[in-house]
Amino acid sequence: MPTVIDLGGLLIATDKLAFVLFALLSIWAVGRLGRSFGASDAFLGRTAERAILAGIVGARIAFVAENPSVYRQAPFSALYFWQPGYVVWAGLAAGAVYVGLAIADRGAWRSNLAILASGILLPLALYLIAIATSGQFLGPNRLRVGQPAPPLALVDLNGDPVSLKALRGHPVILNIWATWCYACREEMPLLSRTYQKYRGSGLELVGVDLAESEPRVRVFLDQIPVSYPIWLDPPSSAGQAAPSPTNAFFAKAGGVGLPTTIFIGKRGIIRSIAIGELTRPALAIELRKLGVSRHPRNADAPPQQPDPAASRA
Known part of the structure; x- marks a missing residue:
């Protein structure tokens, strides 16, 4: 099942759609059963609705309690219930x-x-x-959670060869983006702070530009600098248009929308794939899956230019 469903260009997260269907089906089923057995269907339906709301609030409170640092800078964002950040077992208990x-x-x-x-x-x-089962049972050529990440050989901003294989042994966040993508632009400061904060503990974070030229990417990064390395397609040989490795990799990751972020464990196994702009809670969840611990590096330090040697194969 895909992590995101594309409805005519409208991207809907599978887990959110599944929850809405669960809530509607539960309320309908409880009311229907109540009428069938001569019980108070109004009371039962109302109880089902409020139990689901209690579950949402309980699951959110548990997540905030487990991750206070996520909301320290913006406490009111804990009320953004449309964003990720829930503890399922706590929600079930509250309901x-x-x-x-x-x-x-x-x-x-x-x-x-x-x-x-x-x-x-x-x-x-x-x-x-x-x-x-989100992210499972996809086509044979699609990236799936639990499988090894495929090889990816690109170049950095200086034209030096880099590869995903060279990062084996480190948790990796691979962020596919483009200069024309507004959501990519919006999440870049968060990714920069995350890389500065956790790189000392071994985290590798790479921005993979989607099939754009090196001059165009440099102009963009002059306006919005990032602290993590940026990888590009290798230049075409002999003036001939070569197949784009980044386009091929993006297609394997779903090819639905940008940004697309792939979280890879130390052994090269894909832990999750996120489509759309990352939020602080969502990133906190993924860092925990990767086993990344906090490093005392100052997260509020100004962004630095990428170090090509850090991502050289």
Whole structure:
């Protein structure tokens, strides 16, 4: 199942769509079962709605409690519920507690509990399966979570050869971007701060420009400098247009939208693939998956120009 679904150019995250379907199906099923068994379908439907809301809030609070540094600079961003950053087990617990409290004071609580459980558990199981299989069961040529990252040989801004293979042994964030991509421009400061903060602990972060010329990329980086190395397609030989390795790699990663970010573990195994602009919570989740620990480097230091030697193959 893809991590993002393309609906005529509109990109919808699979996990968000799955949650909306779970919520709607649960509320409908509980109300339908309540009417079938002669119970108060209004009460049961309302309880299901509020249990789901309690689950959302509980899952968010748990994530914020686990990652206080993510929200230290912008505390109100914890209220941006449309952004990633939830602890599923905490949400399930919060929803279950609300259901227990809501039906405890009413008669026939056993039958109400049975109806609520019957209406919610199947949609919940389908939702958990959907998020667990996100990024799996794709075409044979597509990058998938759990498989080794394919080879990628490019050049840096000085024209020196670089390769993904040379980064083996380090956790890697591979960010595919382009100068014309507004979302890429918006997330670059976050990526720069992240690289400065964690590079001392072994993190490698590389920006892979999508099939653009070196002069164009340099002009862009003069306006928006970054602290991490930038890789480009090798120059065409003998004036002939050569196949673009970055385009081919982007197609394997889904080819849906920019930016596309691939998170790779120390052993070269893909841990996750994110499509769209990264947020601080989303990046915190991925860094934890990669096992990257905080380094005392000052995250607020001014961006530095990329060091070509740091990414040389």
